[in-house]
Amino acid sequence: MARITRRELMNLLGTFGVVAALAGLAFGLPAVDRALSAERPLQAGVAVDVGAGVTVVPPPGATLDVTGTRPGDSMGSVFFRIGAVQYRIAVRPFEGDLETAAAQLRQRITGNRGYQVASAQLAVDTADGLAGLQGGYTAPGRGGRYAVFVGDRRTIEILISGNDLDLGRTLPQIEASTRTLRIDGTAK
Template sequence: MARITRRELMNLLGAFGVVATLCGLAFGLPAIDRALPAERPVSAEQRYAVGAGVTVVPPVGATLDVTGTRPGDSSGTVLFRLGAVQYKIAVRPFDGDVQTAAAGLRQRITGNPGYQVTGAQLQVDTAGGLSGIQGGYTAPGRGGRYAVFVTDGLTIEVTISGVDLDLGRTLPQIEASTRTLRYDGGAR
């Protein structure tokens, strides 16, 4: 019968330790992730940094959905929720005018099966001096609004979607929040 040397035993124990650590990471981290809520409360009294120097004051009662939020230096996305209504702001580098940015957003919206842009586009301005274009869209069982702003090599896209009843109830708060959008000239 072969004898196991001390060195072989230590190697075997080390291998078991590595396997145990990997199992802990593979099963433990997802369990911890599932235990943490995806939505976090945000203050409607403080500006929230979306990314690239763009900030917004969230609507009263909104929560931040961390699964759809990615702040950054040159771009960023934030996803707020007011009940079942989603309020998303995306900022990214852009070389063009507001008409081109609005056409691109409308094309992405209508690229989804069943989505249609509705009504006329209107000019929208923020208290922070941004001028843009806003419009509406429909989808199966949902309605939505969008707005696009272009400033200093960036596009700021706002999309709002929800069931008509919920959307109608929360839209005034979301529109008030959108009017607080501001570009402070962040580092890109």
């Protein structure tokens, strides 16, 4: 019978150590990730940076979902949750007019399987006088609203979705939040 040398024993223990460390990373990190919420509380009444110099005051009770929030110098996005309702804002460089921006957003909405624009577009303005268009859409198991604004060579797109009951309950607060949109800087 062969004897295991001290060196072989140390190599075997080292191998088990590496396997244990890899297993800890493979199973431990995803468990920690699932345990940490992607939602962050917000301070009431304080504007949030969407990106490209655009800010918005979120609705009361909203949380910031970091999985869809990416502010940047020339473009950006922010993702809020109000209960089960999702409220997303995206800003990016744009050289066209408001009608073109609205048509492009409607086309992207209806490009998703089962999504349909459900109502006529209506004019909407922010408190600072930024003109926009808004409308509604339906999706499988959800309803939604959209709005688009164009200003300072940027388009600001808003998508709101949720089930009809939750959406109806939170829409007034979201509309009030939308009116707080501001373009504070120049596009880069």
